[in-house]
Amino acid sequence: MIDPWSSKILEYNEIMENFGIKPFKEILDKIEDPHWLMRRGIIFGHRDYERILTAINEGKDFAIVTGMMPSGRMHIGHKMIVDQLVWYDEHGAEIYIPIADMESYSARDIDFEESRELAIKEYISSYIALGLDLTQDNIHVYLQSENLLVEDLAYIFAKKVNFNELRAIYGFTGSTNMAHVYVPLIQAADILHPQLEEYGGPRPTLVPVGPDQDPHIRLTRDIASRLQKRYGFILPSSTYHRFMRGLTGGKMSSSKPATAIFLTDTPDEIEWKVKNAKTGGRETLEEQKRLGGVPEDCIVYEILLYHMIGSDKELERVYRDCRNGTLMCGECKNNVADYMRRFFEKFSKKRKRAEKIAESILDRVHP
Amino acid sequence: MIDPWSSKILEYNEIMENFGIKPFKEILDKIEDPHWLMRRGIIFGHRDYERILTAINEGKDFAIVTGMMPSGRMHIGHKMIVDQLVWYDEHGAEIYIPIADMESYSARDIDFEESRELAIKEYISSYIALGLDLTQDNIHVYLQSENLLVEDLAYIFAKKVNFNELRAIYGFTGSTNMAHVYVPLIQAADILHPQLEEYGGPRPTLVPVGPDQDPHIRLTRDIASRLQKRYGFILPSSTYHRFMRGLTGGKMSSSKPATAIFLTDTPDEIEWKVKNAKTGGRETLEEQKRLGGVPEDCIVYEILLYHMIGSDKELERVYRDCRNGTLMCGECKNNVADYMRRFFEKFSKKRKRAEKIAESILDRVHP
Incomplete structure (x- = not known):
């Protein structure tokens, strides 16, 4: 598969x-x-x-x-x-x-x-x-x-x-x-x-x-x-x-902070969470180089799949490099943490600007 | 009693x-x-x-x-x-x-x-x-x-x-x-x-x-x-x-017109209904003169009791005259029908005047 x-x-x-x-x-x-x-x-x-x-x-x-x-x-x-x-x-x-x-x-x-x-x-x-x-x-x-x-x-x-x-x-x-x-x-x-x-x-x-x-x-x-x-x-x-x-492999749930990345987490929290997430890595470095990783079992990969990479081509490259043992979990996590940090820094600014508008949304009168 | x-x-x-x-x-x-x-x-x-x-x-x-x-x-x-x-x-x-x-x-x-x-x-x-x-x-x-x-x-x-x-x-x-x-x-x-x-x-x-x-x-x-x-x-x-x-002695119900006097009945309908209502009269005139009527069993009396006579004194007089056989059902019904006719003639005029106000009542804004 x-x-x-x-x-x-x-x-x-x-x-x-x-x-x-x-x-x-x-x-x-x-x-x-x-x-x-x-x-x-x-x-x-x-x-x-x-x-x-x-x-x-x-x-x-x-x-x-x-x-x-x-x-x-x-x-x-x-x-x-x-x-x-x-x-x-x-x-x-x-x-x-x-x-x-x-x-x-x-x-x-x-x-x-x-x-x-x-x-x-x-x-x-x-x-x-x-x-x-x-x-x-x-x-x-x-x-x-x-x-x-x-x-x-x-x-x-x-x-x-x-x-x-x-x-x-x-x-x-x-x-x-x-x-x-x-x-x-x-x-x-x-x-x-x-x-x-x-x-x-x-x-x-x-x-x-x-x-x-x-x-x-x-x-x-x-x-x-x-x-x-x-x-x-x-x-x-x-x-x-x-x-x-x-992030820990089970269900993502608001009531279990360790399982989820919240949209209001600080960039540092997010980086920490990504770096501690469950991956599809092997038991040893040697094994992973030989057999490749298992992106199907990897939450970090899921972050990319669901949210962070819009281009199928780019995503396929990550998938391939993981499977064939060229991309190790450490490096991959660093990349994803970087993506995420950039995304959330931008997001957090936008969110700040949105707050004022947000307050008026529920007061709008609809037909 | x-x-x-x-x-x-x-x-x-x-x-x-x-x-x-x-x-x-x-x-x-x-x-x-x-x-x-x-x-x-x-x-x-x-x-x-x-x-x-x-x-x-x-x-x-x-x-x-x-x-x-x-x-x-x-x-x-x-x-x-x-x-x-x-x-x-x-x-x-x-x-x-x-x-x-x-x-x-x-x-x-x-x-x-x-x-x-x-x-x-x-x-x-x-x-x-x-x-x-x-x-x-x-x-x-x-x-x-x-x-x-x-x-x-x-x-x-x-x-x-x-x-x-x-x-x-x-x-x-x-x-x-x-x-x-x-x-x-x-x-x-x-x-x-x-x-x-x-x-x-x-x-x-x-x-x-x-x-x-x-x-x-x-x-x-x-x-x-x-x-x-x-x-x-x-x-x-x-x-x-x-x-x-x-009026017929059972339950008053909107779905059984013969049992109820509706507020929008015409004065003629009301008169007819009163005159045909169940009373507490006896089998014969002679018996009623001798024993008196039974207001407790009489719907016409209930009309007075519930609705038409505000004065207790006046109502007591009707009750007494019925019980002691001086007031016969025919005369009593005529009186009540008269009361009712007068009441409903006035009511119907008021109702006509009220219709315009009625339309605006539900549009009023309450706290």
Whole structure:
């Protein structure tokens, strides 16, 4: 297997087969200038992406919806969503970014005021600094708890769903709190509200998610079809991306600082984290020179794959040099740490400038 | 039993004992000028009314909350609530009138737009014509679906409640739709939101209900105590009123026109309904002259008791004349039909004048 983008993709094939998600690579060549996350198979699956493709290729109206969950700090894994949004913005999307403060309250006990603060300071500033101009008219950022229309729509959907169904999908029990039980309905409203007439809908809508979020997509599509007659909903499309692993090899998690590079880490912290990350190196230098490294097992390589190198050619060179034993982990880490330091120095300046704008984003009035 | 206000009160005693509702008559003499519905035992029970009494007697801030459910037509049974509101308005209450359009949607499949129309045309106009000036600053009429703060509060409450609890209280099953399951939380928010700081709370709050609504009161009080620390809620007080029976002797219901006098019936229809109502008359004229009538069994008498005669003295006279066989049903019905005709002729004119004001009530902005 000499595929520079192949790391750990196998487990996802099973997910796709079980739930009717189609491989993204089958439609890849119909996209004129695919995003690197598409080209590298990080976006590995989809449902009904054809509708989005048609809209892009024919310059027609479409929406993309992707929420931010204001809990803890934004890490480099979250950057992937913003990178996609920048691409879709360039391709004509109407962009909706719900801030899941209602979910944050029910799941993490963070109240609405705290969520608002956190969203502005931690997420909105970073989104802007990552290149998404949230002041544009086609971009709609809102707090769930401040969006009456979304809350009303969630309630309208609630009539079409019962507890048995939610229990079967999410494993809720009789002692799950009702706010938690209600979350999927709010998410369905987040996803479908851009299709309401007052928002210029119905129209194709895309939701980029991790495979763990697919139950939400399936439920939302079911709700959309149950109310299709009344609202003319087009079943939402979705893409599925795999997740960058944590620096220590397990899951990247905001609640475990050692596993993640946070967007607000200092350059020194970032350098330290890169240099201590799990690699695909061998037991001894001699062995590595003889056998080459294993980029598929290397988190440092994943940083490049997901985030730091836009050019496939350049990335392939790193991959090859690692595999054939010319590029050792020490040198590679130095290079990546350098990349990262430069990136984050620039980013941190942009973030500083974005802070003022960030504060006004949630006060904008949307249709 | 020679009590002119005694009809069918016994069944309610059991309700009181089972659920810890206290008899209203025990505090009656502490009210300076009790409403006729209080004096006549139609308001028969309460929880924590002492708090409201203190507020009234000391001229302190308190709130009253009572919803209207926009489904079908407003009938004379609903008038009782407005009569109470007029009295509480005169006694310094801040008045909140939620229009239960979310409940109407989940229970009757009436959508929000239709509810709004219905509320304005059928209820708000009548409330005004019955003497409650909804344009006053201390009166807050709103649609649940348009009140973001109430919806958010319902969600905050939802975290403190689970499905098992709602099932135990309301008999919901796994196939009850989730909008229906969620209604009690919205109602709790209707009741408790006047106690939020932004509304000038916490403060004593009264909810006048029929005994069938007591589960809502108990749940709301439970929620209030679970969140007391955060919001400083004072457990809401409640009063319980019995219901006027339907004209045919059973339950008065909007969906059975023969059982109810609607506020928009024509004077001729009303006269006809009064004259055909079930009375407490005997089998024969001779028997009735000898034994007297039974006002306790008479719907025509209930009309007077609940609605048409404010003076206890005058009502007592009717009661006595019926019991001792001097007042026959025919004559009595003629009198009541006359009362009613005069009342509804005036009411209908007021209602006409109120229609224009009614349209603007829901557009008012509240704090």
